Amino acid sequence: MPNGLTSIGDLTHYDRILGDDHPELERIGDGFANLPERRPDVARRAADWKAELIRVSRDNSDASLAITAALTRLKACQDRPKAGTS
Numbered sequence: 654m655p656n657g658l659t660s661i662g663d664l665t666h667y668d669r670i671l672g673d674d675h676p677e678l679e680r681i682g683d684g685f686a687n688l689p690e691r692r693p694d695v696a697r698r699a700a701d702w703k704a705e706l707i708r709v710s711r712d713n714s715d716a717s718l719a720i721t722a723a724l725t726r727l728k729a730c731q732d733r734p735k736a737g738t739s
Contacts, residue, residue: 664688664699667706670727675719677709 668682684702688695710717 664695664702667702670723671720672723674722675716677713677716678706678719678723681706681709 664685665688667685668679671678671682673679673682681702684705685699688698688702706720710720
């Protein structure tokens with residue numbers, strides 16, 4: 654998990670969150686990472702990728718476990734103290 658990743662608010666980071674351990678999640682993460690620059694297209698395509706992520710997590714137990722592991726790693730990164738703080 655990249656050290657700089659601390660929030661899932663930016664959809665373009667989904668590829669880094671989902672990782673590449675599971676082929677369907679890698680494909681979905683790549684889709685988020687390659688969202689179009691134009692605003693109207695971003696919302697529509699992001700909704701499509703979110704729906705696909707939900708479908709895959711519901712229908713594929715391996716993918717669901719991989720998502721849980723990715724979110725656990727993300728939370729661990731968020732819980733770590735930042736350098737220079739105590």
